[in-house]
Amino acid sequence: MFKARITVTLRPSILDPQGKASHHALTELGFTSISSVRIGKFIEMDIAAGSVDAARAQAEEACTKLLANQVMEDFHIDIDEIVST
Amino acid sequence: MFKARITVTLRPSILDPQGKASHHALTELGFTSISSVRIGKFIEMDIAAGSVDAARAQAEEACTKLLANQVMEDFHIDIDEIVST
Structure with a gap:
């Protein structure tokens, strides 16, 4: 059994209103040293393989077919084996 | 300058309808070996420090004050230095 940790991020050229709003809110709260806030999705799943x-092939296919919109988004996959003790 | 990569995930005891819906859709698409789909947020930000x-202290404070709801969510922070070439 494997654990896939997937991040789906907007491509750099795509505007990110959610990130902009968070950045604005952080600035209002006094976090003036924080910039370039971008918000994406984080997906965890267990894969029997x-x-x-x-x-990894299963996770990639799941991203391509359902979880990410490759016109606007990139995805990155980390796979760890789940060791049952 | 540092790049913070933050994952905000629902605590294990909290129901995740978005993850459930994605899992259902993946099963319908034939991904029968995928289980336990959970969906969270992924946040990237640049921090001048x-x-x-x-x-890390800045990122933690930003999570505590704004980005994560600690009643329902956990967060994990990775910090990398941005080396300008």
Whole structure:
């Protein structure tokens, strides 16, 4: 069993109103040293697969087909094996 | 300058309808080996600070005050130095 941790982020050229609003709110709260706030999605899932590569392939296909909109978004996948003790 | 990468996830005891819906959709698409889908937020920000520790402190305060609802959510912060070339 593998745990996939996936981040889906807006491509740099795409405007991010949610990030802009958060940045504005942070500035109002006094966080003046924080800039370039961008907000994306974080997805965790368990994958039953025979190998890390097979799990990664499943996660990639899930991102391509459903979880990410590749016109506007990039995704990054980390796979860890779940060791049951 | 430092880059903070923050994941905000629902606590394990909190129901995640968005994750449930995604899991259902993935199952319908044939991804039967995927389970336990949970969806959170991913936040990237640049922080002007003198050290990694100072940048982490800023990011933690931003999460506590604005970005995460600690009643329902946990957050995890990774800090990397941005090396300008």
